[in-house]
Amino acid sequence: MTNVSPPAPETRRCGATLADATSALNSWVEVNLAAQARNVASLKAELGPGVDLIAVVKANAYGAGVEGVAPALETAGVDRFAVVWLDEALRLRALGLTRPIIVLGHTPPPRAAEAVNAGITLTCESLDLARALSDAAVAAGRVSKFHIHIDSGLHRDGLTPAEGLELAIAARSLPGLLVEGLSTHMANSDELDDSYSDAQYAAFERVAAELAWAPYRHAANTATALRRGAFRLNGVRIGLALHGILPANTAGPQLEPVLALRGRLIRVHEVPTGEGVSYGLTWRAPRPSRLGLVPIGYADGWRRGLGNLGAVLVTGHRCPMVGRVCMDQFLIDITDAGPVEVGQVATLIGTDGSAAIRAEDVAADAGTIPWDTLSSLQARLPRIFHRDGLVESVTDSGGLHHA
Numbered sequence: 001m002t003n004v005s006p007p008a009p010e011t012r013r014c015g016a017t018l019a020d021a022t023s024a025l026n027s028w029v030e031v032n033l034a035a036q037a038r039n040v041a042s043l044k045a046e047l048g049p050g051v052d053l054i055a056v057v058k059a060n061a062y063g064a065g066v067e068g069v070a071p072a073l074e075t076a077g078v079d080r081f082a083v084v085w086l087d088e089a090l091r092l093r094a095l096g097l098t099r100p101i102i103v104l105g106h107t108p109p110p111r112a113a114e115a116v117n118a119g120i121t122l123t124c125e126s127l128d129l130a131r132a133l134s135d136a137a138v139a140a141g142r143v144s145k146f147h148i149h150i151d152s153g154l155h156r157d158g159l160t161p162a163e164g165l166e167l168a169i170a171a172r173s174l175p176g177l178l179v180e181g182l183s184t185h186m187a188n189s190d191e192l193d194d195s196y197s198d199a200q201y202a203a204f205e206r207v208a209a210e211l212a213w214a215p216y217r218h219a220a221n222t223a224t225a226l227r228r229g230a231f232r233l234n235g236v237r238i239g240l241a242l243h244g245i246l247p248a249n250t251a252g253p254q255l256e257p258v259l260a261l262r263g264r265l266i267r268v269h270e271v272p273t274g275e276g277v278s279y280g281l282t283w284r285a286p287r288p289s290r291l292g293l294v295p296i297g298y299a300d301g302w303r304r305g306l307g308n309l310g311a312v313l314v315t316g317h318r319c320p321m322v323g324r325v326c327m328d329q330f331l332i333d334i335t336d337a338g339p340v341e342v343g344q345v346a347t348l349i350g351t352d353g354s355a356a357i358r359a360e361d362v363a364a365d366a367g368t369i370p371w372d373t374l375s376s377l378q379a380r381l382p383r384i385f386h387r388d389g390l391v392e393s394v395t396d397s398g399g400l401h402h403a
């Protein structure tokens with residue numbers, strides 16, 4: 001069975017200011033590619049020479065929009081890319097990326113030829129897949145590189161050390177194959193106690209020592225890469241830090257937030273004291289209140305659980321979310337925000353004047369983690385890719401928001 005890639009959204013090149021590019025939009029995501037490039041430079045300086053920065057751009061580049069983010073990362077000098085599924089890797093090649101791309105997740109053996117022909121480095125979990133890759137490589141006159149993922153204690157994907165060793169040795173004798181290296185992944189990288197990571201690393205090292213002929217090793221995500229210098233090995237798989245966000249337990253170089261989420265108020269109205277608002281009337285006006293309607297909902301990735309908890313910025317003021325989040329919109333209390341009219345920008349993530357709301361804050365309000373908050377942002381939201389305010393391109397998934 002083959003997965004069908006979703007149609008690539010249209011990316012248009014622009015050259016306007018953010019205000020111009022968003023004047024006819026209800027809601028949008030802004031992605032500052034210049035800030036992201038500075039983050040890449042800061043991370044590379046921190047990692048030092050000899051450690052590849054493997055940019056993890058799975059899940060639509062953590063919701064930022066892979067079609068703008070990935071080419072900019074290649075220009076910014078990342079060494080390799082990693083995604084989870086083959087279709088994500090093929091999309092990167094379709095975007096014109098030339099650096100090595102590693103697929104971290106499971107690939108069904110019938111898809112081996114697609115991977116070989118696009119020069120994708122798979123993570124191989126079975127002799128079946130190794131044989132399929134070998135056949136495809138021989139047929140295409142190519143060499144297929146793959147990595148073996150060792151389950152060193154996360155007990156999620158990969159092979160046990162014994163299985164990994166067995167597969168590596170069996171695959172070594174198949175034509176057209178190169179076992180390039182080994183990977184593993186830590187269970188407790190976000191914790192303060194490193195003892196389990198140490199045990200995992202020791203287990204990984206024992207397998208690695210037996211496979212010196214497969215020399216490329218990678219074990220670290222953002223937290224491990226920045227907290228555990230010894231675990232950097234040949235490359236580190238960095239996702240979150242590219243977006244200017246560090247895990248709660250991690251100190252690191254100075255990074256800049258890359259993404260903002262904004263919408264324009266589509267209705268401003270008043271309710272008298274005691275009136276209930278939105279589904280279930282879970283919020284009642286404690287005083288005569290002015291409300292603003294924000295055209296973003298849980299179908300855009302703005303969690304329903306944020307209702308009555310979060311806040312957004314309007315004219316630099318924190319305006320509490322009131323009532324339940326609906327599928328496509330939610331309400332805020334703008335009584336204290338000064339004169340506000342329809343069309344006024346509300347900032348859900350990002351800065352407005354001297355105030356800021358970080359993805360980390362939204363995640364905490366929603367009872368989740370920033371990885372979840374970012375990767376939940378849906379394709380329905382247009383992506384505006386800019387460099388410090390100068391718009392480079394715009395992605396629109398269905399033309400819904402453009403005049």
Ligand SMILES: *Cc1c(COP(=O)(O)O)cnc(C)c1O
Pocket residue numbers: 056058104185220221222223237238239240241371
């Ligand atoms: C998503 C992922 C990463 C990136 O993690 P960050 O914490 O975002 O840096 C690294 N390795 C694997 C296996 C992943 O699935």
